[in-house]
Amino acid sequence: MAAWLLWLIGAGLLAVGEVMTLDLMLLMLAGGALGGMTVALLGGAAILQIVTFIVVSGVLLALVRPIATKHLTNRTPLQLDGVDTLIGKTAKVSTDVDSSGGRIRLGADEWSARSQHGGEFFAVGETVRILQVDGATAVVGDALE
Numbered sequence: 001m002a003a004w005l006l007w008l009i010g011a012g013l014l015a016v017g018e019v020m021t022l023d024l025m026l027l028m029l030a031g032g033a034l035g036g037m038t039v040a041l042l043g044g045a046a047i048l049q050i051v052t053f054i055v056v057s058g059v060l061l062a063l064v065r066p067i068a069t070k071h072l073t074n075r076t077p078l079q080l081d082g083v084d085t086l087i088g089k090t091a092k093v094s095t096d097v098d099s100s101g102g103r104i105r106l107g108a109d110e111w112s113a114r115s116q117h118g119g120e121f122f123a124v125g126e127t128v129r130i131l132q133v134d135g136a137t138a139v140v141g142d143a144l145e
Helices: 003-021 025-041 046-075 082-086
Strands: 090-098 101-106 109-115 127-134 137-142
Touching: 003 025, 003 046, 025 046, 082 127, 090 137, 101 127, 101 137
Parallel strands: 090 109, 109 137
Antiparallel strands: 090 101, 090 127, 101 109, 127 137
């Protein structure tokens, strides 16, 4: 099998691996493999192909990867997911809430809840703000805070 074809297959496998890891490391090595393939197509010796692979991969890792990583992370907004999306929302108290427990209604959902501080008490019908979620329990405080 021709050396250039082996380099091309290697670059393809590294690119597929990059799709699975998404850290831009294997993609830079795939670029190095394409450099080795180019030298093989030009008739370069095997040692020159390997040196080219190492040099091109090193340059891509040192120069291109940090810039690409910076651009990707700067343009991707941080997203809240799961219960973190509830923090800051307001809810109505459906069963009196104190530091030992209670219930709140958030839209159509009903959650177990407790107050953030020991002396806080919220009566049925009051509006509270969700400050954090501890397991399946919303920790709430005064909605005016």
